[in-house]
Amino acid sequence: MVNCCGLITANKDPVPLKSIEVELEVRDHVATVVSTLNYENKEDKPLEAVFVFPLPGDAAVCHFSAQIGQTQIVAEVKEKQKAREEYDDALSSGQQAFLLEESEQSPDIFSLSVGSLPPGESASIRLDYVTELAVQADDGLRFCLPAVLNPRYQPLGSGGSGGSGGVQVTSVPASLVPYSLSFSARVSSPRPISKVESSCSLDPLQYLNSDQTQATIKLAAGHKFDRDVELLIYYKDAHQPTAVVEAGQASAEPGSLMGDPVVMVSLYPEFPQSVMSSVASCGEFVFLLDRSGSMGCPINNSKQQETRISSARDTLLLLLKSLPMGCYFNIYSFGSSYEHIFPKSVEYSQQTMEEALKKVGEMGANLGGTEILSPLQHIYSQSCIPSQPRQLFVFTDGEVGNTKQVLDLVKKNSGSHRCFSFGIGEGSSSALINGLAKEGGGHAQFITGTDRMQPKVMQSLRFALQPAVVDISVTWDLPKGVSVTVLSPPITALFQGQRSLIYAQLTGQSPKAAEGCVTVKYSLAGHPSQNQLRFSLKPAEDTGSTVHRLGARTLIRSLEMEERERRGQPDGGLKEKVVQLSVQSGVSSSFTAFIAVNKADGEAIQGPLVRRNIPIAWMGVPPSKSRNLRMGAAIFKMDDEFEMADDVPPVMPKQPPRDPLLQLVSLQQASGCWLLDPALSAALGKTSEEVDKSKPAPVNSDVWATVLALIWLHGFKKDAKEEWELLAMKAASWLRSQNAPCLTECVEAGNALLGCSMQKDVLGL
Structure with missing residues (x-):
């Protein structure tokens, strides 16, 4: 008989995951996150525990280990299929094994399998990752620990090739998540920390020194898994450009990425106020609005009456009233299908504005699933209007399964438009929202907690109406004998208050006191400008390997995208290059996985293995709608979200009085x-x-x-x-x-x- 005295799921299955402890270290604009997941098997059978969870979309997972009693096992990065086979072989021979892999469809979803945990046994799993912190429109740096994994809608026929590794995602309401979270953060910067804000309750900020360049922060006791943990960190003099040089690892081969020094350059161009206060009177503005069922959820926990879709309707009103006369516009909306207000973009006038607003007022969260690919393909199939630069605004709660396919399409069309993206509500995919803006040369914003959508969107409209920065070039001036290999893709967009990070590998020897220089040149409204930054080529001692891993992650993402573009054609061994770089740097990729096997001498674990899927919080999605999510093959099989039966009219929430x-x-x-x-x-x-x-x-x-x-x-x-x-x-x-x-x-x-x-x-x- 199964002992049910422990924590249990909605299906009355005991949950072997007891607690998650997260320690965050922020250095300037880069974060290192150490998560410890504590497991205990209170049943009388050996268990395999499977946990599917989100991470930030640009995170580089760089360490995975397990502690069982006094034994610590550190995982290795291996080609994904080999890692899976090694895991299966270990379980079938009665050994303990641990497997961590990234979804092939979306880089912000991971699956952790803890295999053969004997009755009464405890295990602690440690997972480390590094990530860049995105800059918000108000100069705050945003860190998000995703606690919510909303089901991702996977359109039929959009990819996935079958295969092994099927994982059932068990969803429970956030209030019933049967494990606890503790979270603490340490922030350090060359500049004073002015404040730290959060969507969650925090203990007061504790400064560690008199110049306020170091501080600690903790999540207040009693935090429930009902939202992502979001921190906004503000520094004084945030716009200063910086360069950090990190020494190569002594154990790595010189000339390799991990063996050479790597420099990370952070650039914040300052644009003249006279230019930035002018707004363009032309452009083609295309607004793409998510109308899937989940957009009917409340936008936050406090204002229950305001839904995501009603806030989006109000935002479209402000956008349409703010457009300049003489521009062109259109509005698309999507769910399982898509609609557009006009067959093609029309000139902005009183008549077209009124027609659009009437249609916007009728929009509800009633189009089923979240198929964003088809409307994007339709938008890109429309020929551009001469002298009217195309600006695309995407509003979504980000619950799609074919993220990489969507981003590849945006990148392919990045030469003809800019893309501004808005992630609405808890659990929106950071890989999708940040990726749309990054590949589309635009700006990303997240609307969570008690945020209002309108100011963030209008900030982005200001960016879209400001003159475009063109002719961007980056040049390096280094001493003789030192060469540079840039790991980052070329900079396609620069906005007021937006940071660009460039990673580069430095190869060769230089005199000890030597320094390098990087120059970014660009043209703005016909005025040529340049930003220049000098940096020492002698790295500080004990700099760790954060910069190397973020540089490796950047290069891995670029190579993965190139491999997808060339799929079906000779690719010059791109997949092999990704696997080699991932193994060498110890950074996860879509073609590799972390595998750890406990080979310590001991008796083989006896008895049939029982599988337990760890539940994760859902926000506003009925628990009866549990989804299948297949990691690796990444097939998300599900009904259309909140698809209404034909004979049941949608229940419209009571409308609050108009602002x-x-x-x-x-x-x-x-x-x-x-x-x-x-x-x-x-x-x-x-x-x-x-x-x-x-x-x-x-x-x-x-x-x-x-x-x-x-x-x-x-x-x-x-x-x-x-x-x-x-x-x-x-x-x-x-x-x-x-x-x-x-x-x-x-x-x-x-x-x-x-x-x-x-x-x-x-x-x-």
């Missing part, structure tokens, strides 16, 4: 002006009579209405300026074009009516 800001914005015309009507008076909190009576006699009614709207925005919604700034600039531009008389008198009368004290220059007049 006054969105009420006012909804009344703006495409040209930028407002019309004087009762709806505007109501949005301003006045009667039509009060508004009409206060209007200066010679002033045109539309000018009066527009001045009032601008005063109200600046006077009452200053805290939401990021959301309305672009449409206010458009309104001010319209007012200037009217050459209206008595504008000063008009502003004074508006201030008196609304109880404000705004100056003309503040309003942009």
Whole structure:
């Protein structure tokens, strides 16, 4: 009889995973994460425990080991099929074995198999990875520990070739996850740490020195697995470029990646404010909105009424009102199928804007699954409009299984567009969201916790409307005898406040005091510019191998993508190169796996092996909809998410009263002006009579209405300026074009009516 006194799943199976301990070390903008998973078999049979879990999409897994009693076994990286065979052979001969492998379809999903854990036995599994920290629009560095793995929708026929390694993903509500999490972090930087924020409750930040360049932080006790653990780290003087040189490993062969020094260059170009404050009046803006069933979930834990889809609808309203006259646009939405509002992108006008907004208002989370590939293919099949650079905005909760296929398509079309991506809610795939922006030369944003979607999206629209940086080149100036091999792909985009990381291998000898120099040149709005950074070629002692592993990861990802592009053609041994580099650097890839076998002398483990799948949290997906997810072959077999039966009408959540800001914005015309009507008076909190009576006699009614709207925005919604700034600039531009008389008198009368004290220059007049 099975002993059920331990933690159990929804199926009443005991769970051998007891706790997860995570230690994070952040050095400047790079993080090292050490996770310890503690297992205990309380049953009377030997167990195989299988845990499928997410990691950050650009993480480089670089260590995997197991501690059983006094015995420690360190895993080796081997070609994936060999590792699987070795694991199966060990289990069949009664040995303990441990296998860690990355999904072939999405680099942010891993499967951990703990084999032959005898009755009463405990094991601690240690997993280390390194990752870059992405820069947010407000200069914060974002670290995310994914705790939620939402089911990934795998379109039929999108890849996967069968094979071994089938894994059942067991989902339970976050409140029922039967193991605990402890999390602590240490942050150090050459610059002072100004603050650390989180979507989860934290103990207060503890500074370790007087100049505040080192600090520790802990997750408050009682954290539930109901959200990803997100940290936002802010440094003073964040924009300074840096270069870190890391010494090669003495045990590695000179001339190899791990044997040579590797430099990591971080660049933050500063662009002139005069150029950045100008906005383009052209472009083709294509908005691609996820309408799968999971978009009907609440956007966060506190505002239960606001769903992901309703927030996206409000965001599209702000976007459409902020577009410049003369541009082109279209809106696509997708689920199991896709729709578009116009057959092809149309010129932005009052008529096309109204038609689009009517359709947006009717959009629900009712299109089933998450098939993003087909609408992207359709968008790219449309010929580009001359002199209207294409800008693609993708909104999704990121639950797709064919991530690599999607990213390959975006990269293939990166020469004709920029892609801005938005991950909505807990559990969105960082590999997909960051990858779309990286391959599409754009910017990625995550909307989690109590974040509002609108300011983050409008920030990205500002990036899209700013002049593009062109003619980017990177040159190296090194002493004689030293050569450089760049490991990173070429830089395709530079934005205000966006960091670019370049990894390069340095081969050869140089005098001890020598230094190198890297220069980035580019052209912005017709002005040539350059950023130059000097760095010492003598690495600091004891620098570890974080930079080497991140450099190896960067090169592995590039080679994997090239191998997929050439699939079916001679590839020059690209797969073999990836395997060789992965084994040499000890960094995971889609073609390799970590394998550890306990070969210590001991009796073979007796009895049939019982499999236990470790459950992971789901967010808003019914537990009855458990999914099959096959690691390796990576086939995700599932029903369309929340697909409605034909005879059951979708239940629409009760709509909260409309935000006054969105009420006012909804009344703006495409040209930028407002019309004087009762709806505007109501949005301003006045009667039509009060508004009409206060209007200066010679002033045109539309000018009066527009001045009032601008005063109200600046006077009452200053805290939401990021959301309305672009449409206010458009309104001010319209007012200037009217050459209206008595504008000063008009502003004074508006201030008196609304109880404000705004100056003309503040309003942009």
